[in-house]
Amino acid sequence: MKRVGVIGLQGDVEEHILQTRRAAEEAGESVDVRWVRSREELEDLNGIIIPGGESTTISRLIDKFRMRDEIFRIREERGVIMGTCAGCIILAAEGDETVEIKGVRLLKMLDVKVDRNAFGRQRESFEAPVHLVLPPTGGFGGWEGDFPGVFIRAPRFIRVGEGVEVLGWLGEEPVMVKAGRVLSLTFHPELTEETLLHRYFLSLMDE
DSSP: OEEEEEEOSSSSHHHHHHHHHHHHHHHTOOEEEEEEOSGGGGTTOSEEEEOSSOHHHHHHHHHHTTOHHHHHHHHHTTOEEEEETHHHHHHEEEEOHHHHHHTOOOOOOEEEEEETTTTOSGGGOEEEEEEEEEOOBTTBOOEEEEEEEEESSOOEEEEEOTTOEEEEEETTEEEEEEETTEEEESSOGGGSSOOHHHHHHHHGGGO
C-alpha cells in the first residue's frame, strides 16, 4: 500500500488529504493518506506533500519538529515529494531577497530560483488555465492539455536549472517543474475538482 503524508504544520492540509484520497479512489488504488505533525509520522511514508500556506512558518516548523532529515531520507529511498505554492518555495535551491529577509530555510531539492509572492497580495490572486505536458509514468498513461490553475499569492520561477524538467506553463512562464521524483508547483491543484495532478503524483511511486 502507498503511504502519503501531508506536512500538517500550517496551510491547506485538509484539501490535499481529500484530493489525494479522491485521486486514489479514481485510480482504483489503496492509499493511506495522513496528516503529518511529527517526525515519527514520517517514518514509513513513500510520498510527501508540502502544502501552500506561509513558507516562513512552514520551514521553521519543519525544523522545530526535526522533520528535515526525515524528508531527505524519504527522497533518498525513492519516495516522491510534491510542493505547492509555499511548498514550491521551500523545495527551491534559491530564493529572492524576501526569502532571505524572512529567513525561509530552503530544502534545496530542485535547482530553481523562486520569487516569493511574485504575483502580489491575496487580493491579486487569480485563476487561469495552465498548459500541462505530463509524460507517461507508472500506471499513468501521460496527458497533455489545460488544467485549472489557482494562484494565491503565488511564487514565480525566475530560474530553472538544466536538470529540471518543465511540465506546466502559464503562457510561456513555467509554473510546474520536476526533477527526479520531486514535483514543484506555483499553483494550488488541491483547490480544484480535478484530481489529475494528485493521480500523477501517486503514479510516480510506481517507477
